[in-house]
Amino acid sequence: MGILDVKNVSKRFGGLKALSDVNLSVKENTVHAIIGPNGAGKSTLLNCLVGKLIPDTGSVMFDGQSVLGRAPYEINQMGISRVFQTPEIFGDLTVFENMMIPIFAKRDGSFRMHAYETVASEAEMVEQAEKMLIDMNMIDKRHMHAASMSRGDKRRLEIGMCLSQQPRLLLLDEPTAGMARADTNNTIDLLRQIKAERDITIAIIEHDMHVVFSLADRITVLAQGTPLVEDEPQNIRGNPKVREAYLGESA
């Protein structure tokens, strides 16, 4: 039993079977990579975990509790944070304000009419946000409008926002896509460092094999909506089935 258990999940879009009978178990405090060719159903699977989609069949258990039928904000409050394939940040707000929101959400829950204090006077929260920005190497951009940043920076901000919530399970959908090499390495280092410092489970979808093999403890290969193999990284590299379905194609 892992912290996340996906059992027999299927999802259809009209005639297209995006997921068929997916079984996946992610062990606590590991990094589990999900790889596979475009259109394999990787993002669809994540959508089923965070309440964006409801699977047609099957069950999704997080820490022994079903997430199905819960609203996205409830699932997040259970301890699952997600980074999207296309960055989802608060474009109209500054980088600093972006970072404050998940920190408030973590402390105050899904709703609080908190109008007595000013944002600036919440010293402890401000400190947390600044620390995260320093860790992300973004503190010099704190006053920037988030929308005006590069795609790579938006992505890093989103990762920082999710990490600042100290989730138990972090879902990353192609977190380094669109990042410069230096930022990619930076992100790998950050994730490793977070991993070493605290208890966190990470499920990561990634096309960049450098990232996958740098981080993953375990890899699931998804093709046409079904898991092909699940194994340790060194075994995946040499697996002929995987080469055929995925690595061969992209190489």
Added chain:
Amino acid sequence: MFGLDKKDTTLLIVVALMVLLAPFILNPFPEGSAMAQFNAGYPDLMQRFVIFGIFAIGFNILFGLTGYLSFGHAAFLGVGSYSAVWMFKLLSMNIIPAIVLSILVSGIFAAVIGFVSLRRSGIYFSILTLAFAQMSYNLAYSVLTPITNGETGLQLSLNDPRILGSSATADGSIPVTSLFGLEMRAAEQIQIGPWAFQFSVGFYTCAIIMLIAFYLSIRIFRSPFGLMLRAVKSNQQRMNYTGLNTRPYTLTAFIISGMYAGLAGGLLACMDPLAGAERMQWTASGEVVLMTILGGAGTLIGPVLGAGFIKYFENIFSKINESTLDGWFSFLPDGLQHAVVWVADHFVGSGWHLTLGILFMLVVIFLPGGLVEGGQRIYAWISGSKRKAKAAETKTEPAE
């Protein structure tokens, strides 16, 4: 000061001075001069400035922060007025209970209308609020005549059963609204040279309430709650996946802005104790949208400026008539004078809407951030070319 940072404190003090000195500021032209008709420093009009300022400040908490565009806020204005007049009829001519009831009843109304309308967003939300407001208008106009007195409007009469107070004064007239005996209509005129400045209890009561309302809105803008409202406008998806439930946030903002509207409606009735259904009409709902956008949606001071701007036009431009124009252009040769007056006449008097419409279009096209952006540009222009270049680049700060 008051839990605000330096910039906001300065803004609050400047606004307070402008409002409290309004009887001077708005009366720059000596009495009897040709320009005297552009003076706006009389109590009746100044009261409108601040009351509609409150209306727009509240509207901005919803529209400026969350981006939800309500087309039905006049319903709350009307509800506030009816509540206040009923309080005068039944309880007392003191304005305090009337104002409290206005805020409460409009808050309850807003909770109901908001609960239903906020199930949708974008244009569907706007249409729902519009539908609710038109329903309220029609109910007030005909169905609920026992409560609203239909077409005639709700007024005080000589046989109101006022519990705390008398139905009529000793000389047989209807009592007037007051604040613990201080009559709202009481006014003092001070003559300084050719200038006549008027100070009324009513205006200063409204002004102080408006300053409190303004202060509260700054606090909301700067609070974590205000930050969440801005997040709603920016990206609801990100909010949901960050563990925040957007619905209670938008509903709270809707109720708060409804209560501001109710307060404004209540104050209108405190200054002049009558309430009619036309106060709830869709044109009135549209007006507050114009005020907010014209002044600068999402800015602190914008809605107040917008409200003042529109009310000034409504009251001053609409009073200019053909003979005034004749006087202005009398220096022109006869034929030309007629032609110019004929053209200009369409933009003044009852044609003031035309002028306002053109100005509104110009502002929206050239100053998308409203009058506040205009002010910022002028400021930048004055304070040197370095800053000028910057101001042109950076867009209007969302929470100035």
